[in-house]
Amino acid sequence: MNDSLRISRKFSQRSVMEAIVQGGPISRASISKQTGLSKQTISEIVRGLEEEGWVQETGRTSGHVGRTAVTYELVCDAAFIIAVDLGGTKVRVAITDLACQIFAEDTAPTDPRGGRFVVEQIAAMAFDAADRQKITREKIRLAVVGVPGAPCSETGRVLLAPNIAGFDTMDVVGAFEEVLGFGAMLENDVNLAVLGENWLGQGQGIDNLAYVALGTGVGSGLMVGGHLVRGVSNAAGEMGFLPLGADPFEAESLRTGAFERAVASHGMAERYAALSGNTVTVPTIFAKAEAGDAAALTVLDDTARYLAAGVAAIAAIANPQKVILGGSIGLRPEMLERVKAFLPQCFPYPVNVETGELGARAAIIGAAAIGLGQLHNTLFGVDAPDGRISLPRANVNALREAI
Amino acid sequence: MNDSLRISRKFSQRSVMEAIVQGGPISRASISKQTGLSKQTISEIVRGLEEEGWVQETGRTSGHVGRTAVTYELVCDAAFIIAVDLGGTKVRVAITDLACQIFAEDTAPTDPRGGRFVVEQIAAMAFDAADRQKITREKIRLAVVGVPGAPCSETGRVLLAPNIAGFDTMDVVGAFEEVLGFGAMLENDVNLAVLGENWLGQGQGIDNLAYVALGTGVGSGLMVGGHLVRGVSNAAGEMGFLPLGADPFEAESLRTGAFERAVASHGMAERYAALSGNTVTVPTIFAKAEAGDAAALTVLDDTARYLAAGVAAIAAIANPQKVILGGSIGLRPEMLERVKAFLPQCFPYPVNVETGELGARAAIIGAAAIGLGQLHNTLFGVDAPDGRISLPRANVNALREAI
C-alpha cells in the first residue's frame, strides 16, 4: 500500500480520534466543524474506526432544531496500558484505558532482591489488577515503567539507579517484555512526574516546565516546547550533581553530588545533628520546626536557600515558565514558602514556583500520559516521534494500598 | 484548493528540494532513490520547481552503464537572506544564497547611538553588500539579526540588552522590517552561535548541544533534540545569574549575576588586581600567564574552575552531548585545557568540552543557518514550525573588514 498516503490518512484519523476522545459523545457533524474536515470525510473515517472497534454509537442528540445527530464515543475498553512507578521502597502499578481513565492503582513495597524479582513482582501486580478489572491480557498493549535512574534505550539497562539491585547490568526492557508479553518502555521517574503535572496537575497547558523532586535524593525533570529533555544518555536532570551547596571539588561530591548532600534528606538530618546534637529523621525536623525548635528552623531555612539556588540554576539555563516542587521534602508547604521568599533574593527576574498538585502520584500519572500518547500515536497517529496528542482531563480513581 | 493535500504535496516538494540542495547536481532517478518517492512523482515535482525558477538543468551524467541522466541543480541566486551579528561594539553583516554560500561578510563598529541608528546602519551595510554582489533587493527575502539579549517575539523589543541603547523600548523587528522592506527575525546571539557550530563547526550532527560564551559577559545557548531552547521569555541561557562563583544572595548579584562576576572579563581583571596590585586587561592576563606570572596563572585557574562548575551545572540539568566554549575568553586554549582538567574533579560522568571551531563568526553563521532553514521551510516546506531542513556544508568566503 502507498506509504505517504497512509500517513496522510492516519493524520486525519488521529485528529478525528482526538476530537472523540476529548469531546466525549460527539456527532460526526460536530467533529467536522472542529477538525475542519468535510462531513463526508468524517463519516468515512468514523465508519472505519467503528469497524475496527475503536469507537461506537452511543446515542442521539435531541432538543435542538434540525435533525437529531448520532453521537459516537470511544470504546474505552478497546485497549489498556499499564503504568508503573517503581521506587526504591515502593512500587505503584495502575491500569489506564483508552479514555484516559486510571483505575486499579496498587501499591506494594518493592521486592528488595531487585532485578528479575522486581520485574516479576510488577508483572504479577499488573496481571492481578487486570484480572480484578476483568481485562483480558490481549487488550493490554503497553507498559510504561518509571524508574529512579537513567534508562538506556539501546541496552535496556538502567544506569545511575543504586536503589534497585541488578538493573544496571540486565536488559530491563527485555525482561519486562518477556514476562508481560507486550511492549514496555522505561522512563526516568522525575521525567514522568513533569509529564504528570503537565497533564493533570500544576503544569497544565505549560510547555516549558521544570519539576524538582526533593526527598531521599534530588532530581529534576524538564519539558521544553512540550517535549521532555532527556539528554544524550538520559541523564538530564541529575541535579544532585549541581555544583552548589557543598564544595563540588571535594572527592565525596563525585559519589554523592554536592547539591544532593546539601538539600536531600541525609544532608538535612546531618545539619540538624550538627546544630542540636540529636540525630532525627526529616519528618521529625519538620515537626520540631513547627513547634518552634530553632535548630530545625535553621535547617529548613538553609535547605530552602540551597533549593532556591538550584531552582535559580534551572531558570538561568532553561528559563521555564513554572518550576514545580515535588518529592517528600519538596511537597511540604514550609519549603515552598521559604523558596518563594529566597528566590527573589538570588535571582533577578521572577520565577513561578509551586508545589505539585498530584503529590507522590505525579510519576504514575505521567506514565499513563506517556503510554496513552504513545498508544494513540501508534494506533491512529503519524509516525512522527514528536506528534503529541492532547489528552483530556481524566478522573483518577481511588488508590488501593496492598497489604 | 485542498488543504491537507497541499501539505502532502509540499512535504514531498521539500524533501526533493533537500535532496537537490544537499546532493549538488543530481538526476531525478537518484532523487527518487534517495527520497523513496517514485520516479514519476519526482519528475512532476522537479518540473514544477523548474517552472517556478528554483532549480535548473545543468548537465548530464556519463561514464556509467545505462542511459545518461539529466542533472538538476539549485538556482542559487533565486533568493537571498541577510545574516547579522550585532554586538555591543561590532556589527557583522553577511549575505547568503539559497545554496548556503555565505559571502559579502562585512564588519563595522556598532553605531554607539543605538536604537534606530543601529537599525539604519545595518540596513545600509546589507544593501551595500547586496549591491556589491549585484543582488537585486526583491531577491532578498529575510534578515536574521543576532542580538545580545532576549528578543521578545510579541513586542519586537530586546530585553536584557544593556549594550545597545533603546532596544528595550522600541519595536526592533518592526523597525528592521520597515527599513529593509522584507521580513526580519531577532534571535539571541549565543543561541545563534550554537546553531552555527551545529551546522558548520564543532557540533555537526550533534542534536543535544550547549554553547557557553565567555567574554565581557557570559551566556549559554542550548539545543535539545535539534531545537533551540529559548525559554518562556527567551531568557534561557542567561547563565550569568547562575548561583555560582560569588554569593548569589549578595545584593550585587541581582544586577550583575554571581557567575558573571566570577568568570567574565571584569571579574578576572578584578581578581588579578587583588592578587598583584596591578589593573590590567584580560589579554594582558593571558600574556602574563604565558610568561609565568603566578598571579595571572592563579586567575586563569580560578576562572577555569568556576567555568567548569558552570559547565557541570549545564550537564547536570540538560546532559548535552557536547559543550562548546566560545567568546573571547572561552575560545582561548588555556581555558579549555584547564576546564578539561577541572571538570572530572567536580562532575562524576564525562562531559565532552571543546572550543568552538568558528570562533567569533559562530553567531553570524548561525544566523545564516536559521534564515536558510526558515526560507526553505516557507518556500518548499511544511508549515510545521519544527520541520528542520538539513543544510549542506557551505563554503564560507573571506571576511571583509570595513574602514
Add this chain to the structure above:
DNA sequence: AATAAGTTCGGTAACAGAACGAATTAAAAG
C-alpha cells in the same frame, strides 16, 4: 418553514507501479 445531520455523487491532487522506449556501456561473437 426553517434548520441541522448525513448521504450520494462527482471531482481532484498526489502519489504508486508497471510497462515501455531511449540511451548508454560491457561483453561476447565474428
Add this chain to the structure above:
DNA sequence: CTTTTAATTCGTTCTGTTACCGAACTTATT
C-alpha cells in the same frame, strides 16, 4: 578490431488508488 547482443539505467506514459472536498439531495426534528 569491429559488430552484435545483453545488461543497465533514465525518463515517460498510462492506469490505478487513496484521501480528501463540495454541491446537491434526503431525512429528521423543532
